[in-house]
Amino acid sequence: MRRIVLYYACGVFAAAQLGKFAALSPLIARELHLGLAAMAALTSLLEVCGALLGGVAGHWLPRLGLRRGLSLAVLSLAAGSAAAAFAQDVTTIALARLLESLGYLIVVVAAPVLIAHAAHGQRQAAAMALWSTFVPVGMAVGAWAYANAAGGVGWRTAQALSVAGGVLLWLGLRTLPAEPESSEDDEHRHPGRTGLLLWALVASFGAYAIAEVGLLALLPSLLTQGGMSLGAAGSWTAMAALANVPASAFGAWLLRRHGARSTTIAVAMGCSLLLSGLCFLGVMRDGGAASMQAPLAVMINLCSGVFPSLVFALLPLAAGSKERLSLASGRLTQFGASGALLGPPLMGAVVEQGGWSAAGGLSLLLSVAAVPMALLAWRRLHRGQ
Structure with missing residues (x-):
């Protein structure tokens, strides 16, 4: 259990760097004289390595x-956070963000594989469902912690939270005993080919990510246009993101009660989307009306949040073997990160050209396509292929 908690904490810490930049962006933009477009690009840089190198990382990380x-x-x-604390221009901030992006990529590829190795039987499905919550939990923790820290000591000193968190997690990982179930042969064996099962699973996750991240990125703008205050819009956005957590718990309950190959799981994935x-x-x-749209946004995540929990739980089975799980995790990371990168600008462009209703229609199409x-x-x- 200690291993799983520590690996999950690494994921939450990595995702907190998304919430961190959202919280610190106004202060950074004001001091370095950066526009909204530049800040949006810097925020999205955390996903760049995942979108470009997810598959490569899944192939090479077992060798490391x-x-x-x-x-x-x-x-x-x-x-990366330490470098950002001393940055005096956008170039240095971008390079620091790319260093964080590399760390984020490795965490989201390696941590779920290690969790799957540390858990067995029905515990594995529940542990992977827990892992699926690391992004909303991390974003919420990051936005809250860094906003409060920056309000007291400024955005540069607030970066010390990431430095301290990274060092503490590194020390925690160093104290873990060796894992007997993960032999050197397992970690260095070639992962082999992945089949249609895995490609279909990660492609559906990518379509889900485009719609989901696009919604969360644009929700504050949508709600404020409807007359809601910025503070209230931010609170509703945070609640919408965190709605994934109880949804994931429900997914874990389904897996424990019915098993991953049950028809109930197929029905749950379809209904969720x-x-x-x-x-x-x-x-x-x-x-x-913003007063109606905000609760519905929470409802979206209460419904859709079941889907990623089931995807992560099915990932070890889709990989087919322990030595292929790292490659499968890399593929899932690549599709998810690509969706997260594409979602906000795509939905924003659709809103500009066709209005909010057009973006809603596109989100429905993506959900149906998944x-x-x-x-x-x-x-x-189910057929064992």
Whole structure:
């Protein structure tokens, strides 16, 4: 259990760097005279390495050693934050952010594999469902912690939270005993080929990520246009993100009660995507009332949040073997990060060209498109292919 908690904490720490930049952006922009476009680009840089190198990382990390890589990753996140604290221009901030992006990539590829190795049987599905919550939990923790710290000591000194967090996690990883279930042969064996099952699973996750991240990125703007205050819009956005947590707990309960290959899991994935897709039409529409759109945004995540918990739980089965799990995690990271990068600018462009209702329609289409891919993955898993 200690291993799982520590690996999960590494994921929350990595995701907190997303919330950190959201909280510190106004202060950084004011001091370094940066516009909104520049700040948006700097924020998205955390996902760049994942989008470009996720598959490569999944292939090479086992050769380095997953836990060794995770230790280096938390130090990379700490070093990037330290560099940002001394930055005097946008170039230095961008380079520091790229260093954080490299650490983030390694964490999100290595940590779920280590969690899967540390858990067994039904515990593995529940542990992977827990892992699926690391982004909303990390973003919420990061936004709260860094906003409060920066309010008292400024954005530069607030970066010390990341430095301290990275060092503490590195020390914690160093104290863990060797894992007997992960032999050197397992970690250095070639991962082999992945099949249609995995590709269908990660593609459905990528479509989900485009719609989900696009919504969360634009939700404050949508709600403030509807007359809501910025503070209230931010609170509703945080609640929407955190709604993934109880949804993931429900997904874990389904897995424990019915098993990953049960027809119930297929129905849950399909219903999760379709119900959230329909809710998009109520949230992202022209002339909507913010007082109605905000609760519906929370409902989207209560519905859609079941889907990623099931995807992560199915990932070890989709990989087919322990030595291929790292590659599978890298593929999932690549599709998820690509969706997170593409979602906000794509939805923003659609809103500018066709209005909020057009963006709602596109989100519904993405949700619907994810369903047959997810069901194809489950069907092949169910048949044992």
